[in-house]
Amino acid sequence: MARLVLKFGGTSVADIERIRVVARHVKREVDAGHEVAVVVSAMAGTTNQLVAWCKDASRLHDAREYDAVVSAGEQITSGLLAIALSEMGVPARSWLGWQIPIRTSNVHGAARIEKIETDALEKAFAEGRVAVVAGFQGLADNNRIATLGRGGSDTSAVALAAALGADRCDIYTDVDGVYTTDPRMTPRARKLEKVTYEEMLEMASQGAKVLQTRSVGLAMVHQVRTLVRSSFDDPDDAALVAASRTNTGLPGTLVCDEEEIVEQELVTGIAYSRDEAKITLVKVADKPGIAAAIFGPLAEAGINVDMIVQNVSEGDAMTDLTFTVSHAELDKARAVVEAASADIGYQQLIADGDVAKISVIGVGMRSHTGVAQKMFHALADRGINLHVISTSEIKVSVLIDAEYTELAVRALHTAYGLDGDTAA
Structure with missing residues (x-):
């Protein structure tokens, strides 16, 4: 049995049907015997709409109120996924950043995670429950909701994996891994089986959009093994079910320590x-x-x-x-x-x-x-x-x-x- 943190981005939870597919991915890991926490983004387009409303209301809006508004997207998704999991017979409950709590700095709109208190989540694991956590948000020391900046759900997931001592953090997205370059530009680009933290950090900071730069830096510091994989794979595919049960032969690209890669390529x-x-x-x-x-x-x-x-x-x-x-x-x-x-x-x-x-x-x-x-x-x-x-x-x-x-x-x-x- 492993402890896993699974993160699903906006395109992965774009509508109710996609949320049901995500629930099936989560159920597959639970059925394999793993302890699972899930971090979710807002449904695709939701955050942009919330930001636009803030700007329409006032160009000089209070950053604290801005965070209260834009964090609502993840609250909705986490609740919907918990409902979908419960409907499938998987015990689950949703958690907002302030309920855990995920403690952050006071820089509203671009806060940094300072500490995650895990007692409540450990209790949920002991009860056999899946914890569905709203990404992108936490609790500042002024007792206000604070958001982590765009793409912050990746950072939430890696930070949560580090705090929980998870065996792996799986980042589910709309691509099936990390490629040697953008396959839309170079059709002969190859998917990488493994890539080092340092390489992924450079790739992210130099323009690759697969992972958010802050999340990769956090994974490197805390040695969180991170798997980039597709949420559009069939959750019930026999090969995926077998991989989940054995924790081997997993699809995607593993971001890991250099020592896990036997022979380094000259250029990745x-x-x-x-x-x-x-x-x-x-x-x-x-x-x-x-x-x-x-x-x-x-x-x-x-x-x-x-x-x-x-x-x-x-x-x-x-x-x-x-x-x-x-x-x-x-x-x-x-x-x-x-x-x-x-x-x-x-x-x-x-x-x-x-x-x-x-x-x-x-x-x-x-x-x-x-x-x-x-x-x-x-x-x-x-x-x-x-x-x-x-x-x-x-x-x-x-x-x-x-x-x-x-x-x-x-x-x-x-x-x-x-x-x-x-x-x-």
Whole structure:
């Protein structure tokens, strides 16, 4: 018998029929003898509607009241799933974040989980009940509901798995695992059997949408083995039933510690992001304090800066400096830099929102050389110019013109031998 936390996202619980399918997935694990807690998101589209209502009511709404409204979607789903499970003969009850409680910080709309008190859930397990937990929410120390930010149900599930000492956290979604790249862009993308926490964290932060970045970081810190699998598989399929009973041969992709993977690939996957924008400051003085004058105001404005490159342009006195921000924050970032122009002293500001970031990721890079060289050659052979280059121990990222995104991803996928034998 294992202890499992199962998480189902918005598309998985989109309507009553989908909720019944989710209940059958849960029943399969209960029938296999496992202790089960379930974390659910709001039904697809519900949170967007709730957010829109808040904005319609007041553009300057109280963040605490905003959380009270937008957390309602998960409350509805958790209650409906508990009803569906009870109808199938599976003892279950719903739990809201404040009832457990899941204690969070006071940053409403983007709270962080600080502690989960598990006594009530342990009692539910002892009684043979399934705990259906509303994701995305908790209880701030001002005794108000606090939400974790968009995609927060993944974080709720991993945090709950860590607190309960679960054997595994299964993230059910509308894809059947993690692929070497987006199969919609590269038909020969392959599904990965296993991927390390570090690789998944890089893939999530560089544009892959399978898992929320915060949840992967939490899984890595607490060593929560996380299985990405499809909620659209037939819950009663004989192979799935057998896998549940033996806890072997499970479908999907396991996110786990590096030690669980016998032989590491040189490159695990190619990620891309079109949510990028570039700002170049021409002829900035090359002297101490200039970087602080640029990036200090950006940090104070809450703007995240990703890639940075600096090149000497004239002699030793002047330099051109380029950095990237999210596309949505380009106008805000430009305004912040322009407001600080007297302290910075640049000659010209050039903004470009028509760029994309391509990343090659793999823990095998630690022990192999030439990974970046192969990337640069593959892109150069196709006439793709590189605007910015950024590296880490297991990642190389480049910024290119957005029009070449698909060509670049396919070229790199082939160059690193990631193409599968058949279409995905």
